[in-house]
Amino acid sequence: MILGTGGTIAGTASDASDNVGYQAAQLGVGQLIAAIPPLAQRRLEAEQVAQLDSKDMDFTTWQLLAERVAFHLERPEVAGLVITHGTDTLEETAYFLQRVLAPGKPVVITAAMRPATALQTDGPQNLLDAVTLAAAGSAPGVFVVFAGSIYSAEQVRKVHSYRVDAFASADGARLAVVEEGVVRWFAARPQRDAGPAFDLALLRRSALTWPRVQMVFNHVGADGSVVRALLAHGVDGLVVAGTGNGSLSQSLEAALREAQAQGVRVLRSTRCDAGPVTASNEALPSAGALSPVKARIALLLDLLSNPAQR
Ligand code: SIN
Numbered sequence: 001m002i003l004g005t006g007g008t009i010a011g012t013a014s015d016a017s018d019n020v021g022y023q024a025a026q027l028g029v030g031q032l033i034a035a036i037p038p039l040a041q042r043r044l045e046a047e048q049v050a051q052l053d054s055k056d057m058d059f060t061t062w063q064l065l066a067e068r069v070a071f072h073l074e075r076p077e078v079a080g081l082v083i084t085h086g087t088d089t090l091e092e093t094a095y096f097l098q099r100v101l102a103p104g105k106p107v108v109i110t111a112a113m114r115p116a117t118a119l120q121t122d123g124p125q126n127l128l129d130a131v132t133l134a135a136a137g138s139a140p141g142v143f144v145v146f147a148g149s150i151y152s153a154e155q156v157r158k159v160h161s162y163r164v165d166a167f168a169s170a171d172g173a174r175l176a177v178v179e180e181g182v183v184r185w186f187a188a189r190p191q192r193d194a195g196p197a198f199d200l201a202l203l204r205r206s207a208l209t210w211p212r213v214q215m216v217f218n219h220v221g222a223d224g225s226v227v228r229a230l231l232a233h234g235v236d237g238l239v240v241a242g243t244g245n246g247s248l249s250q251s252l253e254a255a256l257r258e259a260q261a262q263g264v265r266v267l268r269s270t271r272c273d274a275g276p277v278t279a280s281n282e283a284l285p286s287a288g289a290l291s292p293v294k295a296r297i298a299l300l301l302d303l304l305s306n307p308a309q310r
Contacts, residue, residue, distance in 0.1 A: 001072045002131070004029025005050040005057075005065065005093075007086030009123035011115035020162075022115035024053040029084055035116070036124045038181075042131060047072075054086025054111075057093060059207035065093070066100050066203055073103050080106035080134030084127065087111040087158055087166055090144060094153035095294045098142035099301055102197035107142045108134045109153075113164045122147065122164050129178035139189045143175070150176040150183070157291055159273070170274035170289065202304045211303035213237035213296050217271055218248045224255025231258070237265040237299040240284070241292040246270050246277030248284070256284055265303060269295040 006025030013022035029046045110130035112123030130145040142153035147165040155169040176185040246268040269287040276289040287295035
């Protein structure tokens, strides 16, 4: 089952040598499949769930996507799912789906850095590789397949704004590669617990009423004014991307403690590309090894599940 959501993989440019001046989300998922001759030998179904540039991914689309993925996962004839997506927020959608569905079959998200019209488009090979992993049906959970590598939803990050090999895992935790239609695992393939991890009914309320979780950074001169502005605006949770091991300027920490005192949940992550924030009783709560954007999703889901904590 291949679900389309848009992205550069479905993008087109008027000039084949133009890798950046294109419109994302122009081709339907059926057109993407038709452009890959080996896929004609597969038993595939396709569904267009959305058609957007993933910078504009939103909670309403996540609600729909989670429902459609859950629906197809239940079908005994479906071995696995592929989702085509934009690269820009792919890691957030991957983590969200893993957390809310904890699928017992492979759900493989892929994308492209070059539009479908580019001289060296990367989308068709990425999609073919994603189908290879999904069709094998043997690795449960949400994965990202990109540039021949397989990453877990929990660890994958977009690490380059332009290069075709744009994804990596924190601490180098690449799980496997796809080579000529064969998946080669570097370690035992992950045996994640299959769902239900999350009550999907909780996602069905209007996306406009989902908890507001915002992000702030520690940086030179961080004085807490952004936190106070967010408190004035109304916020349910705050993820702070601290420096190093989640350290915060005295002023920023004071503002975050004020937020906590007002009932706002605060999670401390790091703006470093890799590594955890080690927990301590004295410090604000740690997000562990989650990147700031994934910590935001974790806090959002926690607040959806436990509204009393708000
Ligand atoms: C997007 O994220 O939808 C556009 C950028 C990309 O896919 O690389």
